[in-house]
Amino acid sequence: MNGRAVPPRRLWLLAAGFLVWCSALVVLYALHAIGCAFGWQAGALRWSLAIVLFVHLIVIAWMWRHLATARPEPKLGQAAVFLQTVVVWTLIAALVATVITFAPSLVLKTCI
Amino acid sequence: MVVAGLMAALCGCSGPLSTLDPSGPSAASIALLWWVMLAGAGVLFALVLTLFLLVVLRPGWGSRLPSSRWIVLGGLALPAVILLPLICYGLLAGERLLPLPGHSPPRIEAVARQWVWTFRYPDRGNVATTNVLHLPAGTPVDIDVSSEDVIHAFWVPRLAGKIDAVPGQVNHLRIQADTPGRYEGQCNEFCGVGHARMHFVVIVDRPADYPAALAAAAATTKAEP
Structure with a gap:
């Protein structure tokens, strides 16, 4: 084994991307339901959904950029490098999943 | 055993509650989506199984490609090649059903309560029927589904998808x-000990016969205690 053990709290980074995905799901779902229940204009509701989705994408993209350019601490050895690689790929997966899962709600019928 | 399994699986292809035996445009669209998804899943399964067999029968096959x-x-x-077109197809099919x-x-109006369905016909003098829904053939009808107690779900598999009664x-x-x-319908959301028995009959009449058939059914419902 080379280097010191990676602190366990850093494992939370593995879930970071998909926690943002979860946030997007809850907020978009709630906003859509509230907008339809209160009879918002389709255009206003669509723009609100688009802004919320865009903010979540920005957050994931920022995390991706931040973690992809960060240098792992040398004293933590190969485990830290491996963890960083996996975290970066989970962020990419979360970004793609967020687009595929939620972008269609912007072009489909809002309320009926 | 294979024959028994096939028989059990094929039983779902017909019958009063089969989604694979559609009798309306909504159900036909859903059934087509199911077949398209089955085909997509079949292609993926065949590809994965082929790769698996190649690896088993020819050890070292594919090792030239990096992991x-x-x-x-x-x-x-x-x-992605299989699932993205399926998502697009599903979204378009869903839009057409709205x-x-x-x-x-x-x-x-379809009103659910444990464990009875009451159907009211506002366009027909607000008459009501219990556990029997009358529809005219060849005409789209909007069902307004609600509940008086817990969450139920209205579902006539051969005619359309299900929708919650909230x-x-x-x-x-x-x-x-x-x-x-x-046709037959069924509550499709567990709603208590009587859930399994909470089914109803859908009688589709020819448009010319519909008013008389509905009036007769409503009179029968009224006569019941």
Whole structure:
């Protein structure tokens, strides 16, 4: 084994991307339901959904950029490098999943 | 055993509650989506099984490709090629099923309570039937689904998809039966000990016979205690 053990709290980074995905799901779902229940204009509701989705994408993209350019601490050895690689790929997966899962709600019928 | 399994599986292809035996445009669209998804799943399964057999029968096969390429091609590209078109098809099919405002077909209220369905016909003098829904053939009808107690779900598998019956809310489902006949519906959300018995009959009448058949059914319901 080379280097010191990676602190366990850093494992939370593995879930970071998909926690943002979860946030997007809850907020978009709630906003859509509230907008339809209160009879918002389709255009206003669509723009609100688009802004919320865009903010979540920005957050994931920022995390991706931040973690992809960060240098792992040398004293933590190969485990830290491996963890960083996996975290970066989970962020990419979360970004793609967020687009595929939620972008269609912007072009489909809002309320009926 | 294979024959027994096939028999059990094929039993679902017909019968009063089979989604694979559609008798209306909504159910036909859903059934087509199911077949398209089955075909997509079949293609993926065949490809994965072929790769698996190649690896087992010819040890070392595929080792020239680096593992990262296998992950990208097999884990991302292959599912994406199958699943993304399926998502697009599913979204378009779902849009076509929506009861959009604009043209206003006849309305029928479906009210659920443990463990009975009551159907009211506002366009027909607000008469009511219990556990029997009468529809005219070949005409789209909007079903306004609600509940008086817990969450139920309205489902006539051969005619349309299901929709929840939620207390305090009215959900809309557009339904159309192509041919006259007798169909069956079922509560499709667990709603208590009587859930399994909470089914109803859908009788689709020829348009000319519909008013008389509905009036007769409503009179029968009224006569019951």
